[in-house]
Amino acid sequence: HGSPAWATERDPLQVINFPVVQLHMSLMAMRASQKDFENAMNQVKLLKKDPGNEVKLKLYALYKQATEGPCNTPKPGVFDLISKAKWDTWSALGSLPKETARQNYVDLVSSLSSSSKSSGQVEPGADRKPPGYETLVVTSEDGITKIMLNRPTKKNAMNRQMYHEIMLALEAASKDDSRITVITGNGDYYSSGNDLTNFTDMASGKVEELAKNSAILLRNFVGCFIDFPKPLVAVVNGPAVGISVTTLGLFDAVYSTDRATFHTPFSHLGQSPEGCSSYTFPRIMSPSKATEMLIFGKKLTAREACAQGLVTEVFPDSTFQKEVWTRLKAYAKLPPNAMRISKEVIRNKEKEKLHAINAEECSVLQERWLSDECMNAVMNFLSRKAKL
Numbered sequence: 001h002g003s004p005a006w007a008t009e010r011d012p013l014q015v016i017n018f019p020v021v022q023l024h025m026s027l028m029a030m031r032a033s034q035k036d037f038e039n040a041m042n043q044v045k046l047l048k049k050d051p052g053n054e055v056k057l058k059l060y061a062l063y064k065q066a067t068e069g070p071c072n073t074p075k076p077g078v079f080d081l082i083s084k085a086k087w088d089t090w091s092a093l094g095s096l097p098k099e100t101a102r103q104n105y106v107d108l109v110s111s112l113s114s115s116s117k118s119s120g121q122v123e124p125g126a127d128r129k130p131p132g133y134e135t136l137v138v139t140s141e142d143g144i145t146k147i148m149l150n151r152p153t154k155k156n157a158m159n160r161q162m163y164h165e166i167m168l169a170l171e172a173a174s175k176d177d178s179r180i181t182v183i184t185g186n187g188d189y190y191s192s193g194n195d196l197t198n199f200t201d202m203a204s205g206k207v208e209e210l211a212k213n214s215a216i217l218l219r220n221f222v223g224c225f226i227d228f229p230k231p232l233v234a235v236v237n238g239p240a241v242g243i244s245v246t247t248l249g250l251f252d253a254v255y256s257t258d259r260a261t262f263h264t265p266f267s268h269l270g271q272s273p274e275g276c277s278s279y280t281f282p283r284i285m286s287p288s289k290a291t292e293m294l295i296f297g298k299k300l301t302a303r304e305a306c307a308q309g310l311v312t313e314v315f316p317d318s319t320f321q322k323e324v325w326t327r328l329k330a331y332a333k334l335p336p337n338a339m340r341i342s343k344e345v346i347r348n349k350e351k352e353k354l355h356a357i358n359a360e361e362c363s364v365l366q367e368r369w370l371s372d373e374c375m376n377a378v379m380n381f382l383s384r385k386a387k388l
């Protein structure tokens, strides 16, 4: 007795059931069994605190993906808001394998359970255990949650798993007790952008469906940056390509090593701008400088990117980490509510606009991905004929 109604509802189609991310397991070490999955579904009912709609949607989508596979139901009408939100979230999981969805569900529930158990017991600013993401290392210390992209051997290219995990990590960071959130990369690259093997399924027949699912994934991914409520800082530890560059326009500050470069080779790849860069870049730089980057694919050095306003400050590589983290730790001592409210005041002026731009860019890209120009560029990279 005493379980809240949302936690005891069994039918995920009747209510947005809730699952979610996890903390204590090493994803590398174990895969969730059916038993773990069932235990997680039971655990959900024991949660005392409603985790909020976004998390419930994520749980719902992972549950559906784990049990039924990719979204297979017709899209609900625009006025059926809840069903549409559920459908969108499930669709965004694309072709995520059932086992991965099951694991992510178990992880998410585990993180919810551990955070509700430990609430009130954790000293502010105390270190927490890193969650068991597969493509990220997420830590929280000194008032800063650090989300580190962690596929160094692939230059931190963003595969589907990484897109999902970044969304989950941002969602968790928006609710934890940290004051500032940082995204950075492990290894010599910040990120080489979209993992081009995401497109390998394109050759296997259901091209339109894949393009559509990728557009939904991208829209949700960029939406998380638009809506992120706390100061979001990029610590650009090395070269950045594609979506890892365009999303910088949605960060609140961008600190870069002098070794980094900034490259958006969309025309070379037969693609078009995303991450709201078609709007943010001409505003941050100037329309013609944005053209050089977004249409002609001009690669900027860190100093050039700083002169254009895309980067806040550049540091020598030898002292980069030390200088940036010292500064961030000082900023993280500022009053959190003031920082959050100031961000809200700044961002609210154009939030609606940014979401509209994001939707438009994704729909244009959905078409681009089906073009010969794009398919040839991807095939050339994958067959080792071309590199940037």
Ligand SMILES: CCCCC/C=C/C(=O)SCCNC(=O)CCNC(=O)[C@H](O)C(C)(C)COP(=O)(O)OP(=O)(O)OC[C@H]1O[C@@H](n2cnc3c(N)ncnc32)[C@H](O)[C@@H]1OP(=O)(O)O
Residues within 6 Å of the ligand: 153, 154, 155, 157, 158, 192, 193, 194, 195, 196, 197, 198, 214, 215, 217, 218, 241, 242, 243, 244, 265, 266, 269, 271, 274, 381, 386, 387, 388
């Ligand atoms: C679904 C949402 C879509 C959102 C739309 C997003 C669009 C974009 O982000 S467009 C940008 C896409 N990115 C690229 O085109 C970069 C492709 N990569 C390269 O050109 C090069 O790898 C490099 C210049 C980034 C680095 O060159 P190099 O230093 O010579 O290192 P390697 O090429 O040997 O890379 C090591 C290893 O990593 C793999 N890899 C690197 N980047 C990617 C990538 N973006 N996608 C897939 N794989 C990547 C590379 O293949 C090597 O793998 P192995 O051969 O297995 O070691």
